[in-house]
Amino acid sequence: MPALNKKINNFTDSVIRRMTRIANQHDAINLSQGFPDFDPPVELKNALQEVAGGSIHQYAVTWGAPNFREALAAKQSKFMGIKIDPEQEIVVTCGSTEAMMVAMLTVCNPGDKVVVFSPFYENYTADAILSGAEAIYVQLQPPEFNFDPAELEAALKQGAKALILCNPSNPTGKVFSRAELQVIAELAAQYDIFVITDEVYEHLVYPPYQHNYFAALPGMFERTISCSSLSKTYSITGWRLGYLIAPANIIAAARQVHDFLTVGAAAPLQEAAVTALNFKDDYYQQLQQLYLKKRDFFLAGLDKLGLKYTVPQGAYYVMVDISDFGFANDLDFCEWLIKEIGVAAVPGSSFFKADINHLIRFHFAKKEATLAAALARLAKLQEKLSLRNKK
Known part of the structure; x- marks a missing residue:
C-alpha cells in the first residue's frame, strides 16, 4: 500500500483530549480538557429548543x-x-x-x-x-x-x-x-x-x-x-x-x-x-465574576495543599509546578495522577517547544462542588507520593 501523508508523522493526537479519554476510563475528575460541567444560560437553551421545533434545518x-x-x-x-x-x-x-x-x-x-x-x-x-x-x-x-x-x-x-x-x-x-x-x-x-x-x-x-x-x-x-x-x-x-x-x-x-x-x-x-x-453587558460582567470566584476558590484549595502555581490573569487554566514530586516527566505524572488520585490534568510539555517537564495544567471551568471534590482527592497527593517514592 502507498504511504500516508508524511505530515502526519510530525505531530501526535491531541494530548489534551487524550487525557480526557484516560480520565473517562478511570472515572477521574476531568480538569484537563477545558469545558464546563454546567449548562449554558437558560435563555440559550430555550432558544435552541424553539429552533429545533422550527424549520431552520x-x-x-x-x-x-x-x-x-x-x-x-x-x-x-x-x-x-x-x-x-x-x-x-x-x-x-x-x-x-x-x-x-x-x-x-x-x-x-x-x-x-x-x-x-x-x-x-x-x-x-x-x-x-x-x-x-x-x-x-x-x-x-x-x-x-x-x-x-x-x-x-x-x-x-x-x-x-x-x-x-x-x-x-x-x-x-x-x-x-x-x-x-x-x-x-x-x-x-x-x-x-x-x-x-x-x-x-x-x-x-x-x-x-x-x-x-x-x-x-x-x-x-x-x-x-x-x-x-x-x-x-x-x-x-x-x-x-x-x-x-x-x-x-x-x-x-x-x-x-x-x-x-x-x-x-x-x-x-x-x-x-x-x-x-x-x-446585555451585565451578562459579561456576571460571567467574569463567576469565573473569578471559581479561580479564587480553586487557588485557595491549591494553597492549602501547598502546591506551587502561577496565578492566572485570564482564561480558566492554572499551571502547577510538579518539580518536587520525583517523576521523570510530566506525562508520567499526569497518568499516575489520573489512576492513583482520580484527577486529570494536562502535561505542560504538550504546550512548550522547550524541554520543560515540570509543569501541568488544571482548568477550573467546573461547578464549585466539582472543584471541591477534585481538591479533596488532591489532598491525598502527598501521602500517595510518599508511598510511591518509598518503593
Missing part, C-alpha cells in the same frame, strides 16, 4: 447566516471599539479550531514562517504543519510568562509571514498588557507581517488586568485576523461556533478556504446563538 449561507453575522458584528464592534461590517468582514466557522486553520491557510504558502509564542495551545503546531508553514518559537518566560522583544524581533528577522497571538493565553492565563501588544504591533508593522489572534477567552480577564483587542490598536486592523468563538463565553463548547474578523480583502479569501473545509457552521445553532449575542 438546511444550509445557512456558507460564511454565516446573515442575522448571526449582524448580531456578532454588533457585539464585537462594541467590545472591540471598531466598526465591523457583517457583510464583508466576518466568516463564521465550525469553532475557533477551524477559524485558526482557515486563517493559516489563507495567509501562508508552503515554506512560509510563522512565529508562535511558547507555551502555546497545541493546535498551533499542527496548524502550521498542515498548512506547510514552519513555526518559529519565541519563549514566554515563567513565572510571569513575559517575552523578550529582542528575541521576538530576531524571530521576525528570519522572514516570518505571520505571528500567532493567543490572548488571554492558553495554557498560562497570561493577559498581554497594552504596552506588550504595542511592542508586537510596532514590530508587525516594521516587518510587514500578519497577526493571527486567538481571543476565545476575551471575556475571562480578572482584575486588575484588562483585555485589549490587537486589531483595535492603531493601524493594526488591516493586518490582523481575529479568531474567536462562542464556546467559552456562553458555555457551549459542543456547539462549535467560531469566527474570523478581518479586512474585506482577507475575508474574501478566507471564505474560499472555509467553503471547501466545512461548507458552513450548523444553521440551527447559529439561529439559536443569536439570542446569546444579544445579551
Whole structure:
C-alpha cells in the first residue's frame, strides 16, 4: 500500500483530549480538557429548543447566516471599539479550531514562517504543519510568562509571514498588557507581517488586568485576523461556533478556504446563538465574576495543599509546578495522577517547544462542588507520593 501523508508523522493526537479519554476510563475528575460541567444560560437553551421545533434545518449561507453575522458584528464592534461590517468582514466557522486553520491557510504558502509564542495551545503546531508553514518559537518566560522583544524581533528577522497571538493565553492565563501588544504591533508593522489572534477567552480577564483587542490598536486592523468563538463565553463548547474578523480583502479569501473545509457552521445553532449575542453587558460582567470566584476558590484549595502555581490573569487554566514530586516527566505524572488520585490534568510539555517537564495544567471551568471534590482527592497527593517514592 502507498504511504500516508508524511505530515502526519510530525505531530501526535491531541494530548489534551487524550487525557480526557484516560480520565473517562478511570472515572477521574476531568480538569484537563477545558469545558464546563454546567449548562449554558437558560435563555440559550430555550432558544435552541424553539429552533429545533422550527424549520431552520438546511444550509445557512456558507460564511454565516446573515442575522448571526449582524448580531456578532454588533457585539464585537462594541467590545472591540471598531466598526465591523457583517457583510464583508466576518466568516463564521465550525469553532475557533477551524477559524485558526482557515486563517493559516489563507495567509501562508508552503515554506512560509510563522512565529508562535511558547507555551502555546497545541493546535498551533499542527496548524502550521498542515498548512506547510514552519513555526518559529519565541519563549514566554515563567513565572510571569513575559517575552523578550529582542528575541521576538530576531524571530521576525528570519522572514516570518505571520505571528500567532493567543490572548488571554492558553495554557498560562497570561493577559498581554497594552504596552506588550504595542511592542508586537510596532514590530508587525516594521516587518510587514500578519497577526493571527486567538481571543476565545476575551471575556475571562480578572482584575486588575484588562483585555485589549490587537486589531483595535492603531493601524493594526488591516493586518490582523481575529479568531474567536462562542464556546467559552456562553458555555457551549459542543456547539462549535467560531469566527474570523478581518479586512474585506482577507475575508474574501478566507471564505474560499472555509467553503471547501466545512461548507458552513450548523444553521440551527447559529439561529439559536443569536439570542446569546444579544445579551446585555451585565451578562459579561456576571460571567467574569463567576469565573473569578471559581479561580479564587480553586487557588485557595491549591494553597492549602501547598502546591506551587502561577496565578492566572485570564482564561480558566492554572499551571502547577510538579518539580518536587520525583517523576521523570510530566506525562508520567499526569497518568499516575489520573489512576492513583482520580484527577486529570494536562502535561505542560504538550504546550512548550522547550524541554520543560515540570509543569501541568488544571482548568477550573467546573461547578464549585466539582472543584471541591477534585481538591479533596488532591489532598491525598502527598501521602500517595510518599508511598510511591518509598518503593
